[in-house]
Amino acid sequence: MTIDLALVIDLVGVFFFAVSGSLLAARKGFDLVGSLLLGSMVGLGGGVIRDIILNVGPPAAFTNPVYLVPPLLAAGVVYFLVGGVERVSRLVLAFDAGGLALFCVTGTLKALDTGMNAIAALVLGVTTAVGGGILRDVTANRVPRVFDPQDLYAIPAFFGAGITVLLWHHGWLNLITGTIAAVVVFVLRLLALRFHWHAPLAARSWARPRFTRG
Template sequence: MPIDLALVLDLLGCSFFAVSGSLLAVRKGFDLVGSVLLGSLVGLGGGVLRDLILNAGPPAAFSNPIYLAAPLLAAAVVYLLAGRVERVSRLVLPFDAGGLALFCITGTLKALDAGMNPAAAILLGVTTAVGGGILRDVTANRVPHVFDPKDLYAIPALLGAAMAAGLWYLGWLNLVTGSIAAAMVFSLRMLTLRFHWHAPLAARSWAIPRFRRG
């Protein structure tokens, strides 16, 4: 049987993001219901937003029950296996990076398959990748990673979406090349966390005091 690349990567992305949401729920002291809901927000939110923008009928998260398994399983696994809070805090970011890497690929692929031009497809890929994380972080009452001046979040997703679009147009996008592209995005995201890379501020440092006056 032919492999549905978008579905496979989508489900993997949902799972990674859902685990990151459930781990954050543990860190914040939420109950099991809160863990499922937070995992659902981050695991399904970006895909729902993508499908609504594509206007291709009901979002996949509501039309295909298999998507609901990801947050439920994530909450169960975290409930049974999560250790100390300090260890949990270190695990949130790698799982979030995995979801980011996979969703920027699937969002771009679905947009291209729907007939979007490359620029729009890349933009939708980034939106898919960061959308769920924004919902998770706002719900958990913390600044979303995409707005953190000491972090790079959207840029790795942008590069991954661009790679996916390029591979698609060349006819080289398959499970292997898509996974390699996702692995490169994941590695870049982890490197930004390890070496504290960040983008320039919205204004040069010498100009910021002027904006703060008044």
């Protein structure tokens, strides 16, 4: 049951992140192969990093071919359905938020199932959630979204990973509660984007600079 929960949510999360990667590939002028590669990298990267850190054998993304389906689907959807450039940046953010929301839950769950302690599971869940997006942005040669000071990115992921740890420790984690946790994270992230919620800057006394990305 727990495994099914992980696999179902995980594949949906891979799809969301893969769409964000394929959309970015389109915006950057990459070709269909680049779209598939960048989508795979962001969709599967966070989970691969998680599995490598957990050190429990080859990552599921490589041993289980079903993980290749979401990136293929994503590249196809973007190829056939994306019409104009104007809404793409916003779509990247929306699908990225979906991946973030699902991966902070599944990443934490996978770490807990492997026997990691609560703090390690929390940190690893956040790593899974933000890892793929960092890979995507670094590869596309721009400053990762997680560092944009105009809104909140990692804090919703921390929140979702924390909820997952709590639910798991009380035995309340199942497909429904896990999905609710992910939806809460997704909504938090979209609200942060919409209303420009932001955290204090890294140095207290500095003026908020104009943040630019590649």
